[in-house]
Amino acid sequence: MKLIGGYTEEMRESIEKVEKTRAERMKKSFEAMSMDEREEVLNKYHPDYKPDKKRSVRVGPNKGDIAPHEVVDLLEAYPLIDEKDIDLKTIDYDVDLLIIGGGGAGTVAALWANENGISAEKMLMVTKLRHGDANSMMAQGGIQAADREEDSPALHYLDVIGGGHFANKPELVEALVKDAPFILKWHEELGVQYDRNPDGSYVERAGGGTSRFRLHSAKDYTGMEIMRVLRDEFRNREIPVLEFSPAIELLKDDEGNVAGAVLFNMETEQYYVVRSKATVLATGGFGRLHIQGFPTTNHYGATADGLVMAYRAGAKLRDLDTVQYHPTGAAYPEQIVGLLITEKVRGMGAQPVNRDGELFVFPMEPRDVEAAALIRECYGRNKGIETPTGMRGIWLDSPMIEEISGEGSIEKDLDAMYRMYKRFGIDMTKDPILVFPTLHYQNGGVEIDVNAQTSVPGLFAGGEVEGGVHGKNRLMGNSLLDFNVFGRRAGISAAKWVKKRGKPKKLSLKHVSLYESELKKAKIKPEKRSPMLLPDYRGEKALARMLDLF
Amino acid sequence: MSENKEKMITVYIMGKAYEVPFGLTIMKAMEYAGYRFIRGSGCRAGFCGACATVYRNKGEYKFQTALACQATAEDGMYLAQLPFVPANRKEYDIAMINPEKNVLSEYYPEINRCVSCNTCTKSCPQELDVMYYIQAAIRGDYGEVSKLSFDCIQCGLCAARCPAEITHYHVAQLARRIYGKYHLQIPEHLLKRIEDIDAGKFDNEIGKLKKMGMKELKEEYTSRTIEKIQRGEVTQ
Numbered sequence: 045m046k047l048i049g050g051y052t053e054e055m056r057e058s059i060e061k062v063e064k065t066r067a068e069r070m071k072k073s074f075e076a077m078s079m080d081e082r083e084e085v086l087n088k089y090h091p092d093y094k095p096d097k098k099r100s101v102r103v104g105p106n107k108g109d110i111a112p113h114e115v116v117d118l119l120e121a122y123p124l125i126d127e128k129d130i131d132l133k134t135i136d137y138d139v140d141l142l143i144i145g146g147g148g149a150g151t152v153a154a155l156w157a158n159e160n161g162i163s164a165e166k167m168l169m170v171t172k173l174r175h176g177d178a179n180s181m182m183a184q185g186g187i188q189a190a191d192r193e194e195d196s197p198a199l200h201y202l203d204v205i206g207g208g209h210f211a212n213k214p215e216l217v218e219a220l221v222k223d224a225p226f227i228l229k230w231h232e233e234l235g236v237q238y239d240r241n242p243d244g245s246y247v248e249r250a251g252g253g254t255s256r257f258r259l260h261s262a263k264d265y266t267g268m269e270i271m272r273v274l275r276d277e278f279r280n281r282e283i284p285v286l287e288f289s290p291a292i293e294l295l296k297d298d299e300g301n302v303a304g305a306v307l308f309n310m311e312t313e314q315y316y317v318v319r320s321k322a323t324v325l326a327t328g329g330f331g332r333l334h335i336q337g338f339p340t341t342n343h344y345g346a347t348a349d350g351l352v353m354a355y356r357a358g359a360k361l362r363d364l365d366t367v368q369y370h371p372t373g374a375a376y377p378e379q380i381v382g383l384l385i386t387e388k389v390r391g392m393g394a395q396p397v398n399r400d401g402e403l404f405v406f407p408m409e410p411r412d413v414e415a416a417a418l419i420r421e422c423y424g425r426n427k428g429i430e431t432p433t434g435m436r437g438i439w440l441d442s443p444m445i446e447e448i449s450g451e452g453s454i455e456k457d458l459d460a461m462y463r464m465y466k467r468f469g470i471d472m473t474k475d476p477i478l479v480f481p482t483l484h485y486q487n488g489g490v491e492i493d494v495n496a497q498t499s500v501p502g503l504f505a506g507g508e509v510e511g512g513v514h515g516k517n518r519l520m521g522n523s524l525l526d527f528n529v530f531g532r533r534a535g536i537s538a539a540k541w542v543k544k545r546g547k548p549k550k551l552s553l554k555h556v557s558l559y560e561s562e563l564k565k566a567k568i569k570p571e572k573r574s575p576m577l578l579p580d581y582r583g584e585k586a587l588a589r590m591l592d593l594f
Numbered sequence: 595m596s597e598n599k600e601k602m603i604t605v606y607i608m609g610k611a612y613e614v615p616f617g618l619t620i621m622k623a624m625e626y627a628g629y630r631f632i633r634g635s636g637c638r639a640g641f642c643g644a645c646a647t648v649y650r651n652k653g654e655y656k657f658q659t660a661l662a663c664q665a666t667a668e669d670g671m672y673l674a675q676l677p678f679v680p681a682n683r684k685e686y687d688i689a690m691i692n693p694e695k696n697v698l699s700e701y702y703p704e705i706n707r708c709v710s711c712n713t714c715t716k717s718c719p720q721e722l723d724v725m726y727y728i729q730a731a732i733r734g735d736y737g738e739v740s741k742l743s744f745d746c747i748q749c750g751l752c753a754a755r756c757p758a759e760i761t762h763y764h765v766a767q768l769a770r771r772i773y774g775k776y777h778l779q780i781p782e783h784l785l786k787r788i789e790d791i792d793a794g795k796f797d798n799e800i801g802k803l804k805k806m807g808m809k810e811l812k813e814e815y816t817s818r819t820i821e822k823i824q825r826g827e828v829t830q
């Protein structure tokens with residue numbers, strides 16, 4: 045197959061049309077949808093609005109609540125370990141504070157617990173991959189904070205709660221927006237570099253569903269810049285971390301408090317027992333469940349382990365019925381399908397256009413609406429562009445950015461995007477790029493209060509694993525903020541909790557066995573096991589001849 | 595289905611030949627062949643540096659580097675992943691650093707052993723000017739190191755290849771933090787806002803929103819004014 049500048053001849057024909065309409069489109073904009081129009085496109089085209097793709101959970105604290113099949117499958121799966129096989133008398137790590145998950149939330153929690161009197165040697169962070177291999181490292185667009193005069197935390201509040209379909213927990217939203225400027229100052233003091241205007245003020249941009257420019261970025265490596273500074277600071281404080289050793293089950297003491305975890309060293313396949321006075325859950329989201337078969341933007345370890353473990357320990361979950369699909373994932377070339385094309389590309393002026401070069405939607409609708417409109421264009425109106433593998437996508441007219449902000453602005457502000465496309469032979473400063481919605485974010489999760497305390501004593505949670513902050517839909521730039529605000533609160537609360545407690549007595553996995561008997565009672569067959577830990581992408585041909593011999 | 599999909603190529607994973615379809619990343623090609631990653635796969639999108647890979651193409655003398663998640667597997671590639679790069683990293687207290695001095699040379703004196711061979715730059719999968727930022731580090735130019743190293747994903751390939759045994763990415767991390775903390779001023783508008791929040795300036799307004807009934811809150815939301823998106827010249 046012949047490729048010209050990375051695209052097939054058929055795609056080139058469509059690109060010519062996009063180029064022809066560009067000048068005209070530059071002058072025009074598209075009317076934003078009314079509430080009724082939004083409703084209609086969501087109902088008909090958004091994957092979340094398909095009732096047959098979800099079901100209710102049959103056991104546990106959220107019995108009767110609806111969630112996607114893929115999530116319910118894991119909640120209703122059987123544990124990986126049996127109480128009988130684990131020796132809880134031999135404790136491998138005895139600490140005051142256990143932090144599960146080495147992404148943003150976990151790292152922030154560790155730093156603030158340390159700040160609040162828990163010394164490094166009394167802490168342990170455990171994580172599934174390497175410290176920092178996490179969604180936090182991948183965030184491109186930016187972080188929200190209402191710090192301009194034209195803006196206010198109250199407006200931020202309104203945006204968050206409206207974006208979340210008014211289902212958010214108000215006190216969590218209040219904490220989020222009021223802590224935001226403080227978090228940026230803390231980052232500054234640690235040496236995080238946010239983009240500046242020549243006068244020293246922050247460059248702030250619009251995001252879908254925000255009423256003010258309040259998105260702060262570090263080029264399109266915002267998450268990486270924050271995460272690597274936080275990790276560097278964590279290393280300076282010599283806080284111990286165990287990599288490739290995910291938690292596979294929480295432990296409880298005889299009073300029902302969470303009191304540690306069982307870990308699994310994925311490389312040596314042995315388990316470890318951790319006893320801790322307090323535990324922070326910071327395991328992130330669930331993109332790798334590939335809900336409804338969607339590709340995902342998430343890192344390799346985003347498999348909902350935290351939800352599963354917390355649920356078995358009796359924690360209440362919430363808002364798991366909705367899932368965030370990002371409107372613009374890469375749809376071509378095949379190598380990068382599903383990877384994120386940051387919203388900033390539209391924020392800087394690139395319009396979504398169809399096969400015939402027509403603009404068909406306001407580019408900055410909230411994420412769910414924008415995603416549904418793209419799906420409608422491809423499958424409702426058949427105006428998508430087909431790729432050689434049969435996938436459909438919509439053009440994102442990136443060369444517009446250079447026309448609006450001047451030559452070189454893509455390389456300057458969208459470096460990661462430019463580089464990624466260049467690697468696969470596409471120059472996004474000259475040609476548009478092809479996009480389609482991709483599975484992006486876990487809107488709900490383990491319920492917390494303003495102190496990041498879950499409904500189970502001794503267990504705190506921060507970041508994507510918790511729910512309530514964003515209601516039914518998260519706005520861009522609020523989850524980097526979330527992991528900082530609630531990671532910090534989790535660390536501080538855990539430190540306070542630790543000071544009041546002695547060492548937990550009698551570790552137990554009884555709650556896991558009880559959960560298992562509930563599953564049996566509900567006549568759920570032991571077909572699946574969880575937590576999932578990692579997805580399996582091995583080729584079918586290889587798997588067909590796999591033997592489990594030693 | 596395209597012709598691309600059907601075309602098979604041979605890659606040599608740690609020396610063993612496997613037939614895989616053309617058009618996959620190195621990472622996906624290894625998975626297709628039957629490997630299930632524990633190490634060597636993190637973000638799968640070019641942001642975390644977990645998948646540093648070295649390879650030689652059959653019949654070529656050149657030793658090359660790539661990110662397995664961001665490079666297409668080619669016919670005749672002999673490849674291996676680096677599971678870990680041992681690296682020298684200095685601990686420090688960012689609050690106690692004297693930014694007037696060249697801390698980089700003090701903490702990482704080995705940077706002065708740089709022989710300007712440019713191997714680091716050639717091995718960087720992000721195509722950064724690694725050698726230039728090491729030169730800037732020797733001069734103590736924090737701003738220049740920051741600028742040139744900003745897109746570093748800390749995969750470690752530069753450090754693994756350097757004949758002078760420099761750990762470039764840790765030097766750069768230190769430089770960026772110093773520059774961020776000591777050379778960039780915290781914007782006034784941020785400090786002012788924090789003061790106002792601490793003084794409770796927004797508590798009433800937020801308190802009111804928190805107490806509002808659903809209907810009223812929805813009205814408040816839909817009637818809020820929306821700042822114009824100047825860049826794209828679109829208004830909502």
Ligand SMILES: Cc1cc2nc3c(=O)[nH]c(=O)nc-3n(C[C@H](O)[C@H](O)[C@H](O)COP(=O)(O)OP(=O)(O)OC[C@H]3O[C@@H](n4cnc5c(N)ncnc54)[C@H](O)[C@@H]3O)c2cc1C
Pocket residue numbers: 144145146147148149150170171172173174176177178179180181182183184185186187188266267289290291292326327328329341342343345346347349350384484485506507508509520521522523524525527575
């Ligand atoms: C591509 C991309 C772009 C994004 N862009 C933005 C943006 O511009 N702005 C914004 O605000 N948000 C953005 N987000 C969302 C945001 O990055 C995440 O929601 C946030 O960083 C989550 O932080 P976290 O610490 O909760 O989870 P993570 O950073 O994912 O960390 C969770 C960690 O826990 C580990 N873990 C998982 N299971 C276990 C276990 N069983 N035991 C031990 N460890 C475990 C994981 O491997 C991981 O290291 C983006 C997300 C993605 C994927």
Ligand code: FES
Pocket residue numbers: 634635636637638639640641642643644645646661662663664747
């Ligand atoms: S897996 Fe993160 S850079 Fe390749």
